[in-house]
Amino acid sequence: MGMETWVELSNYGETIRGTLHRPVGAGPHPAVLFLHGLGGNRIEANRLFVRAARILAKQGIAALRIDFRGAGESDGEAEARSVSGHLSDALTAYHFLAEDAQLDRHRLAVLGFSLGGAVAALLAGELAGSDLPEPAALVLWAAVADLKALVLPWLSPELRAQLEAGEPVPWGAELLGPAFYHDVLHLEPVEAFRRYGGPVLVVHGEADETVPPAQAQAWGRAREGVELALLPGAGHTFDSLAASRELLERTASWLVRQLTPTTG
Helix, strand or coil: CCEEEEEEEEECCEEEEEEEEECCCCCCEEEEEEECCCCCCCCCHHHHHHHHHHHHHHCCCEEEEECCCCCCCCCCCHHHCCHHHHHHHHHHHHHHHHHCCCEEEEEEEEEEECHHHHHHHHHHHHHCCCCCCCCCEEEEECCCCCHHHHHHHHCCHHHHHHHHCCCCEEECCEEECHHHHHHHHHCCHHHHHHCCCCCEEEEEECCCCCCCHHHHHHHHHHCCCEEEEEECCCCCCCCCHHHHHHHHHHHHHHHHHHHCCCCC
């Protein structure tokens, strides 16, 4: 399975904490950056990120799972979270992978779940044409394509007024701050996604009531070269044994094809 090590990265004076899975054998290895959803962490629901990272490590692909600032074990408060802050954390982690001598900077992929999928798309768009190589592959699990369509219906006029006045509002068991609300209004993940030219795998549950399957269709309409898989009966967190197995097996085999050179 390889080695799992603790990683600490600095961003704007705060620490991003994560876990790096390194495969057995000499590198440089390809690698995948995992980006979690809102209210999640680098383990994710049903330990999906841990399970996926360990499967990939067995197949010679490294994986870095991070907690965004304000989540998991990273520094920061939940109410200070923002999509742009998550994007900054993702860029910091991607740069870390690109500078690791044991990893191949030209075979880096990004995998995002739920809101982390929106962040992954924003990251891929930002890296297009930058000094860093753009991702060799992009994987979106139950990913948010339209932030406004998903978030605004949950906010009453009173809550919106509170956010616009600079005050955080309840979001489940935590608080959602005005910076997050600002990003929902102004960031367009699909527009960023169109700037990315690499291969894309989108996996979504047909029974997802948190991020409706229409959001998955939006990724497929945005550009060519998108492989879209809708899993029958699967919910947002792929929380049946059959759904999680299909998700992990489909993702791993696709990433191996994209990141591992063939011989012969």
